[in-house]
Amino acid sequence: MKSAVRQSEIGELVRSGLSRKAKALPPWLFYDTAGTELFERITQLDAYYLTRKERQILLQHSGAIVDVCVPGTQWQVFELGAGSARKTAHLLRAALERQRIVEYHPLDISLDAMLNAVEYLAQELPEVKVCPEVTDYTQSQPRPLASDAGGCKALLWMGSSLGNYEQAEAVAVLRRASAHFRTGDILLLGVDLHPSEGSKQKQDLIVAYDDPEGVTAAFNRNLLLRLNRELGADFRPDQFAHRADWNEASGRMEMHLVSRIFQQVHVAELEQTFVFQAGESIHTESSYKLTVQQVQELLQQAGFPFVSVWMDPQRWFGVFLGRRSSPAAADLSSTQR
Numbered sequence: 001m002k003s004a005v006r007q008s009e010i011g012e013l014v015r016s017g018l019s020r021k022a023k024a025l026p027p028w029l030f031y032d033t034a035g036t037e038l039f040e041r042i043t044q045l046d047a048y049y050l051t052r053k054e055r056q057i058l059l060q061h062s063g064a065i066v067d068v069c070v071p072g073t074q075w076q077v078f079e080l081g082a083g084s085a086r087k088t089a090h091l092l093r094a095a096l097e098r099q100r101i102v103e104y105h106p107l108d109i110s111l112d113a114m115l116n117a118v119e120y121l122a123q124e125l126p127e128v129k130v131c132p133e134v135t136d137y138t139q140s141q142p143r144p145l146a147s148d149a150g151g152c153k154a155l156l157w158m159g160s161s162l163g164n165y166e167q168a169e170a171v172a173v174l175r176r177a178s179a180h181f182r183t184g185d186i187l188l189l190g191v192d193l194h195p196s197e198g199s200k201q202k203q204d205l206i207v208a209y210d211d212p213e214g215v216t217a218a219f220n221r222n223l224l225l226r227l228n229r230e231l232g233a234d235f236r237p238d239q240f241a242h243r244a245d246w247n248e249a250s251g252r253m254e255m256h257l258v259s260r261i262f263q264q265v266h267v268a269e270l271e272q273t274f275v276f277q278a279g280e281s282i283h284t285e286s287s288y289k290l291t292v293q294q295v296q297e298l299l300q301q302a303g304f305p306f307v308s309v310w311m312d313p314q315r316w317f318g319v320f321l322g323r324r325s326s327p328a329a330a331d332l333s334s335t336q337r
């Protein structure tokens with residue numbers, strides 16, 4: 001396995017992202033070696049309810065989920081942004097218990113995440129055939145998904161990662177990834193629900209993205225350290241504050257790095273200097289929180305009409321299942337918002 005991104009691509013993204021009036025960088029840049037480790041620590045925090053809730057749902061309902069998917073056949077599971085695959089192991093275990101042949105294709109931009117997932121699954125579930133791929137799923141159809149090997153396929157996008165995208169972009173990723181899926185194949189989405197769906201309060205959201213231990217702040221600032229390491233930039237991360245905001249109008253959490261002072265940052269690789277006013281921010285992540293209806297619409301637009309949802313009792317998080325009704329379903333529902 002080798003890295004999916006070239007330094008030149010990162011350089012061009014940084015040049016355009018920091019030249020904009022409202023500075024922004026794409027969230028996949030978080031996941032270098034240090035960022036991947038920091039994200040694993042985030043998933044273990046009390047404050048980060050997303051992983052805890054999704055894990056509970058999968059622990060409790062994996063059997064039921066697998067039963068809806070494929071009655072007694074071979075199962076090919078593809079997961080976008082699989083990370084360490086710890087939660088997915090519950091699903092894979094449930095599938096194995098039903099004596100199915102399970103092939104698991106974790107896809108991730110982070111080489112470290114893939115190495116971690118492979119090592120873990122080799123110990124925990126040696127019966128699963130694991131075929132990892134280091135790839136950027138926004139750029140093209142990941143290679144393993146381009147084959148049409150037959151058998152029943154499941155596409156997973158868990159951890160509410162789809163929330164990092166505008167709905168139309170998320171639909172585009174899903175359509176591309178599932179272009180070779182057939183009638184009966186399934187899509188499983190782990191989604192952090194909009195507060196209006198349950199008892200989640202604004203403060204629960206804020207703490208999840210700005211934990212008292214400061215792990216999420218370190219994760220956010222690591223992006224600057226990555227640019228120092230890989231592009232020869234001279235960011236001083238302590239001169240940028242970590243900020244997590246709930247944007248009520250857009251229904252999303254936002255993470256920012258806010259310059260504490262007026263400062264200039266030179267990026268040697270780009271031979272360019274960027275100016276930051278005091279209080280100016282770099283928008284590093286959006287995390288949309290969706291209503292049940294929005295997820296059902298998204299499933300429809302991706303070509304996998306809604307079948308079922310499993311939620312925690314407080315309705316903070318949901319695991320949604322859609323099933324491809326016909327090969328052309330994705331083309332028929334072309335409305336995008």
Ligand SMILES: C[S@@+](CC[C@H](N)C(=O)[O-])C[C@H]1O[C@@H](n2cnc3c(N)ncnc32)[C@H](O)[C@@H]1O
Pocket residue numbers: 027028031039043051080081082083084085087107108109110113135136137138158159160161
């Ligand atoms: C929020 S983490 C979720 C990890 C895991 N699915 C979970 O639920 O714990 C997002 C994962 O997606 C990966 N990722 C982010 N953007 C990606 C992209 N464009 N292509 C492939 N992987 C990506 C990251 O490396 C990271 O492992």
